[in-house]
Amino acid sequence: MxxxxxxxxxxxxxxxxxxxxxxxxxxxxxxxSKRSILNQCSSILSAFSTYPVLACYAVKANGNISILKEIFRSGFGADIVSQGEMERSMRAGVDPKKIVYSGVGKRADEITAALRTGILAFNVESAAELEMIATLAADRGMVAPVSLRVNPNIDARTNPKITTGLFSTKFGLAEAEAKALAERVRQLPSLRLVGVGCHIGSQIVDVAPLAEAAMRMSQFAVGLRELGHELEFIDLGGGVGIRYKEEAPPSMESYAAAVLGAVKPTGLKLLIEPGRLVVxxxxxxxxxxxxxxxxxxxxxxxxxxxxxxxxxxxxxxxxxxxxxxxxxxxxxxxxxxxxxxxxxxxxxxxxxxxxxxxxxxxxxxxxxxxxxxxxxxxxxxxxxxxxxxxxxxxxxxxxxxxxxxxxxxxxx
Ligand SMILES: Cc1ncc(COP(=O)(O)O)c(C=O)c1O
The missing domain is CATH 2.40.37.10 (Lyase, Ornithine Decarboxylase; Chain A, domain 1)
Structure with missing residues (x-):
């Protein structure tokens, strides 16, 4: 019920x-409803239980600290887009090693705060951001973990305002540029490449673009590995939709099956960043x-x-x-x-x-x-x-x- x-x-x-x-x-x-939030958390985790997965809740969906506490206690990490979301998540008891920091416009003070917190990864969306993180980390004698957010130019077939995986949007890096930045990371001792990822949009009710994005990211990760880059994870972002009216969003099981089919052969850990789906x-x-x-x-x-x-x-x-x-x-x-x-x-x-x-x-x-x-x-x-x-x-x-x-x- x-x-x-x-x-x-x-x-x-x-x-x-x-x-x-x-x-x-x-x-x-x-x-x-607390019960509803907890049920969603456990159904997401159990759908992926056959594979190493870290679910990072997209705090932007609802960042109330009491709600975050419930979600983090269920085993989730956090996908944040600002220092404010990071501090909220820390207050709610998140493990900093389960925080990924997304967004096209991170400020220097925010990057510094995240370096001090010791997060899992910065999802990098531009060459300028990569250089900025490298400089800020080097100034502090630190090594920053970075993951390259790719723009796979896949139409998520959702509302244009929440479509984020097309070249016409401000998000992510074209694969060629991401590949070049992976090489650049090798030259910068204050950076360590830990992952690749994408987030193609929100309220996606068709599993096909999500599966396509998983396939593209897996192929991209394998390509980077062949060039000698050691990766730890693939991050497929959030975006799985919910039913508001008559939509038929994919079940957790069908979503998990679709993306795991692509990711499993890589052997890389999978990160997902669900927001709407949880709350x-x-x-x-x-x-x-x-x-x-x-x-x-x-x-x-x-x-x-x-x-x-x-x-x-x-x-x-x-x-x-x-x-x-x-x-x-x-x-x-x-x-x-x-x-x-x-x-x-x-x-x-x-x-x-x-x-x-x-x-x-x-x-x-x-x-x-x-x-x-x-x-x-x-x-x-x-x-x-x-x-x-x-x-x-x-x-x-x-x-x-x-x-x-x-x-x-x-x-x-
Ligand atoms: C990078 C990133 N990850 C995850 C999400 C969460 O999306 P959703 O609430 O559709 O799962 C968003 C939402 O905009 C996002 O920008």
């Missing part, structure tokens, strides 16, 4: 009624209805959550299922579910059928565990919503609601 389900006409998270959380914590509010369907955004508004064209349901709490519909045109918390309510109405922000783009869903709502009714947006709270902002001077972690019939507030004072606390 899904962690979010109906029981006696009420929506529950695990064994706790969402209405209880709304009453005690208020809305808008993110609610996560996406383990969270919801709980909102209250403020009012309904009928115009000659539309019927609007105006709720207290907004695009600053969940920007995915605005940013990617993405779909989130919207449910009433009181599930046994009467006749259905068609609504555009919108927030109070002064942008037409501030919407959660259009022409959605919901029970006729009155002010104070509760609704929730499904599949809001990933890229929701972590992408939240204070736009329109809206305090960010709290986060709640449910465990059975209990819950804990794992991030308090921001106060109005928090909004201007840093302003001088």
């Amino acid at each position: 899904s962690a979010f389900h109906d029981r006696n006409g009420q929506a529950y998270c695990e064994d706790l009624a969402l209405s209880t959380i709304a009453k005690e914590v208020g809305t808008p509010c993110y609610v996560y 996406g369907n383990a969270g919801i955004l709980l909102c209250s209805v403020l009012l309904t508004k009928r115009t000659p064209e539309k019927n609007f349901l105006i709720v207290d959550g907004a695009m600053n709490d969940l920007i995915r519909p605005t940013m990617y045109d993405s779909y989130h299922a919207i449910h009433a918390v009181k599930t046994a309510a009467g006749p259905l109405e068609k609504y555009d579910v919108v927030g109070p922000i002064c942008e037409t783009g501030d919407y959660f869903g259009k022409d959605r059928e919901l029970p006729a709502c009155v002010p104070g009714d509760l609704i929730y947006l499904a599949s809001s565990g990933a890229y929701a709270a972590s992408m939240a902002s204070n736009y329109n001077s809206r305090p960010r919503a709290p986060e709640v972690l449910v465990d059975g019939s209990e819950y804990r507030v794992i991030r308090r609601r921001e106060s109005l004072q928090d909004l201007w606390e840093l302003e001088l």
Whole structure:
């Protein structure tokens, strides 16, 4: 049974009624299921259990420290893209030797901090970055572990804004350049080449491009080995999608089978960087209805959550299922579910059928565990919503609601 389900006409998270959380914590509010997160972690690891794998959770998907703790305790490492994500992960108890540092624009101070932390690898995306890491490591008498992120020019067939494996994007190195940089590493005693990798995009529901990327990376790694480069791992990034609406993402087993078929013959350790897959369907955004508004064209349901709490519909045109918390309510109405922000783009869903709502009714947006709270902002001077972690019939507030004072606390 899904962690979010109906029981006696009420929506529950695990064994706790969402209405209880709304009453005690208020809305808008993110609610996560601990059981669902742990189940995802173990199903990912068990799908790969026949081969040496390190799963580095992409902290950007949801970086709440309490959630990170659960994920790291399950055996995961971290895929980070900033010093902030590294420090969060360290506070949550990650083993620094399980951290990979991705991103096209690492700052010198961030690289230095990661060198001091002693991470597993820097995923290098340009010649300039390679030289910068080499200099910073040499200045400190250190040897930096680097992995070359290749851009395999494979279309992940997902939203263009989260497609990262095409030459038209800013990510990764063409194979020829990566090969040249591997040679360059040999000349730089402050660098050690430990891996190669790629990340072709996010919310990928077709296993074929993932399998193709695995094959290309494996062939590339073998080619480097033939040139005398000793590698430790292949990193295939994240990107496996989840079901928001009618998508049919690959099962963990079929994903594992597809990539292991390519990687196994190399004998190299496999790294993966799942984010959305771990937390996406383990969270919801709980909102209250403020009012309904009928115009000659539309019927609007105006709720207290907004695009600053969940920007995915605005940013990617993405779909989130919207449910009433009181599930046994009467006749259905068609609504555009919108927030109070002064942008037409501030919407959660259009022409959605919901029970006729009155002010104070509760609704929730499904599949809001990933890229929701972590992408939240204070736009329109809206305090960010709290986060709640449910465990059975209990819950804990794992991030308090921001106060109005928090909004201007840093302003001088
Ligand atoms: C380098 C890298 N790894 C992993 C991820 C996680 O992707 P996902 O949440 O789709 O698994 C991302 C997301 O953008 C990324 O850029």
